[in-house]
Amino acid sequence: MTRPAPARRVWPTRDLVWLVLTTLLATFAAGAAVAFAGLEPVDEVLGLLVASALGLGLPVGLLLALRPERRAAIGLRRTPWGEIGRALGWLLGLLPVVALVSLAMQTLLGYDENPQAEALMLDRMSGARLAVVALFTVGAVPLVEELLFRGVLISALLERGPADPEARRRRALIVSSVLFGLIHIEPAVIVPTMLLGAAAGVLRLRSGSLWPAVTLHAANNAVATAVLAAGLG
Numbered sequence: 001m002t003r004p005a006p007a008r009r010v011w012p013t014r015d016l017v018w019l020v021l022t023t024l025l026a027t028f029a030a031g032a033a034v035a036f037a038g039l040e041p042v043d044e045v046l047g048l049l050v051a052s053a054l055g056l057g058l059p060v061g062l063l064l065a066l067r068p069e070r071r072a073a074i075g076l077r078r079t080p081w082g083e084i085g086r087a088l089g090w091l092l093g094l095l096p097v098v099a100l101v102s103l104a105m106q107t108l109l110g111y112d113e114n115p116q117a118e119a120l121m122l123d124r125m126s127g128a129r130l131a132v133v134a135l136f137t138v139g140a141v142p143l144v145e146e147l148l149f150r151g152v153l154i155s156a157l158l159e160r161g162p163a164d165p166e167a168r169r170r171r172a173l174i175v176s177s178v179l180f181g182l183i184h185i186e187p188a189v190i191v192p193t194m195l196l197g198a199a200a201g202v203l204r205l206r207s208g209s210l211w212p213a214v215t216l217h218a219a220n221n222a223v224a225t226a227v228l229a230a231g232l233g
Contacts (some may be wrong), residue, residue: 027055
């Protein structure tokens, strides 16, 4: 008896390797261009935000454009408003936990102030600069990060690994959350970011849609940016 051919993967390994390499290259090239542009420190922060959004977003956007069926696989579909409301409700419960973990990590590592506040230099910005920061931290960056981690990565992991679907889901959730934390590099931020990633991952897996995860991420960043801009972080 002839065995049926295995189903074609939405995310073959060669495409994932290409995505990783081009994302790293694009992010490095854009960041280097900003670093060598001779900008003022505040404007360099803005440039790096733009560079990170472009470096992360352009490669995955190209892959989604080349094969439109991937959009459904990563959860880009119409989503009931109830799922969006659920994401915002989860955020209300998540914020105190993330804040306490962040404070504990800063204390443990000996930080005198929030490293994100220092990196973003919000206390030195006003007007148009703050608007640009808000546009990218609340809009572009959450979208492209969710496309990559709760979209492509979770979708690719669900195509691979254990035969048990629940085991695959657990592995996809853990791996995507850990990697999401690690790419933020700053030690005091890694663990709180993993928690945010885990919550976004659960929303993605439960709803089948990427938009609740994007909503959670964007709303979290909106609160964090407002707190830091007000000098309360």
